[in-house]
Amino acid sequence: MEGALQAGCRFFAGYPITPATEISEILSVKLPQVDGTFIQMEDEIASLGAVVGASLAGVKSMTATSGPGFSLMQENLGFAIIAEVPCVIVNVMRGGPSTGLPTFPSQSDVMQTRWGTHGDHPAIVLSASTVRECYEMTIKSFNFSEKFRTPVVLLIDEVVAHMREKMVLSDGGEIEIFNRVKPTVPPEWYIPFEDTPSGIPAMANFGEGYRYHVTGLTHDIRGFPTSRSDEISPFIARLHRKISQHFSEIQMAEFFQTEDAEMTIVVYGCVARSAKRAVIEAREKGLKVGLLRLATIWPFMRSAVEKVLQTSKILLVPEMNMGQISREVKRVNRGIAKVYTLNKVDGTIITPDEILNRILEVF
Numbered sequence: 001m002e003g004a005l006q007a008g009c010r011f012f013a014g015y016p017i018t019p020a021t022e023i024s025e026i027l028s029v030k031l032p033q034v035d036g037t038f039i040q041m042e043d044e045i046a047s048l049g050a051v052v053g054a055s056l057a058g059v060k061s062m063t064a065t066s067g068p069g070f071s072l073m074q075e076n077l078g079f080a081i082i083a084e085v086p087c088v089i090v091n092v093m094r095g096g097p098s099t100g101l102p103t104f105p106s107q108s109d110v111m112q113t114r115w116g117t118h119g120d121h122p123a124i125v126l127s128a129s130t131v132r133e134c135y136e137m138t139i140k141s142f143n144f145s146e147k148f149r150t151p152v153v154l155l156i157d158e159v160v161a162h163m164r165e166k167m168v169l170s171d172g173g174e175i176e177i178f179n180r181v182k183p184t185v186p187p188e189w190y191i192p193f194e195d196t197p198s199g200i201p202a203m204a205n206f207g208e209g210y211r212y213h214v215t216g217l218t219h220d221i222r223g224f225p226t227s228r229s230d231e232i233s234p235f236i237a238r239l240h241r242k243i244s245q246h247f248s249e250i251q252m253a254e255f256f257q258t259e260d261a262e263m264t265i266v267v268y269g270c271v272a273r274s275a276k277r278a279v280i281e282a283r284e285k286g287l288k289v290g291l292l293r294l295a296t297i298w299p300f301m302r303s304a305v306e307k308v309l310q311t312s313k314i315l316l317v318p319e320m321n322m323g324q325i326s327r328e329v330k331r332v333n334r335g336i337a338k339v340y341t342l343n344k345v346d347g348t349i350i351t352p353d354e355i356l357n358r359i360l361e362v363f
Contacts, residue, residue: 001026002169003138004062004088007177010036011061013050015043015069018102019158020092023064044069048076051087055080056214058205060142064090067109068099070116077151078117079216081239084193084201086145086180088138090154092161093269095347104347105158107269107320113153114298120236122243124250125153125298129272131165137295143178144250148242149200155297157320159270159349183210193221195234199242243299252295253304257283261290263314263363266305266329268294271318271350278355287363294325305332314362318342318350338362 001023004012012027028038037054041047047063054061065073070091080087093109095101113125124144128137137154145152183190183202192212194201204210213223218235220226243250254272257279258264267275272293282289292308294301308315315337317326326341333339342358344350 001030003135004142005030005034005036006135006170006175007139007142008060008179009062009088009142010034011038011051011054011059012036012063013039013041013047013054013061014063014065015041015047017044017066017069019094019161020064020066020069020090022161023090023092044072045076048073048080048087048089052076052080052083052085055085055087056206058208060086060146062088062090062142064092066092066094066102067096067106067112070109070112074117078119078121080151081117081121082119082216082218083214084149084203084239085151085214086142086149086203087151088141088145088154089151090138090156093155093157095345101347103158105270105320105349106345106347107157107271108324108345109155110297110319110321110324113155122150122240123153123298124148124150124243125155125296126252127155127268127295127297128160129269129293129295130160131163132167133295134160135167135169139175139177140252143176146180147178147200148246149180149203150243155269157269163270187211191221192223193219193235195221195238199238199245247299247303250296251299251301251303253301254291254293254295255304255308256291256293258290258292258308258311260288261308261312262288263316263359264290264292264308264312265355265359266292266294266308266315266317266325267319268297268325269320271320274350274352275318275355277352278359281352281356282359287359289359289363297325300328300332302332305329309333309336313337315339316342316355316358316362318344318355318358320344320350
């Protein structure tokens with residue numbers, strides 16, 4: 001919540017859902033204190049719709065939910081993608097399918113954040129493992145959203161969401177805050193969806209004299225629906241290009257003891273904490289084990305996996321699902337190393353001992 005306020009968030013619309021309700025509760029108190037707006041909506045569909053509307057009016061906006069609510073948001077998520085509307089969605093994962101395990105942790109929404117809404121589109125999804133990272137990644141989520149004119153999902157799990165750790169909040173002076181680029185031309189010259197070298201058009205706020213059309217239909221550079229192939233293809237290509245040509249800025253990972261690692265643990269979220277302890281204990285036993293923690297989930301960190309493959313002949317992917325990121329690791333691996341998994345779906349966290357035992361089994 002503090003990260004959202006620091007980033008400039010001044011609008012939240014959401015619906016209570018375990019285990020993300022505390023985000024709504026706290027922002028319902030804090031947003032009015034900074035002249036922001038909090039609305040409890042009738043459901044998650046309306047929540048993201050309100051967030052999109054507020055963002056179009058120029059207000060940095062967000063919502064927070066968990067699995068079932070995130071499922072309901074998919075249609076409006078697709079709308080925000082094609083209309084290029086900045087917003088942030090926090091998804092605090094719990095066990096599923098359906099209402100599943102409301103009060104237990106999971107990492108089962110990873111693929112949904114990439115492919116949940118239909119169509120061929122890019123996605124930016126970040127992951128946090130600590131309380132400090134929740135703060136920092138929320139700010140980054142808003143920065144990426146505003147810079148690339150796209151929704152950004154911050155994916156955390158119940159363990160991290162309810163964790164308590166000491167940290168010192170910044171006074172804000174050294175934190176980079178990015179605000180959307182506004183047009184510098186008169187309203188009559190403004191082209192709302194024009195192609196640019198960066199792939200990101202300037203965004204005018206509604207109510208400031210710039211009138212333009214916003215639709216969920218595939219549209220031309222002025223925002224009006226089109227069926228012309230010579231307009232459709234460049235538009236979809238630009239949606240992808242505005243993300244792909246900025247991979248180096250978007251993709252973030254932590255490398256721990258990987259320089260000489262013969263085996264690397266690829267991990268994210270709360271399991272990264274257990275994995276780091278397991279790596280330390282494995283090193284104490286003389287095993288050359290390292291850790292690759294993914295802070296960016298999507299676009300997938302191909303370059304980071306390829307880097308650890310330069311030394312590691314074994315990869316282990318522990319995750320609290322039946323194997324979602326491990327599929328991506330295997331795709332990048334292409335048979336170079338042996339890839340093993342450690343999957344747990346009973347609503348409990350993967351412990352350091354479980355990871356260490358799996359290391360000893362496959363090393």
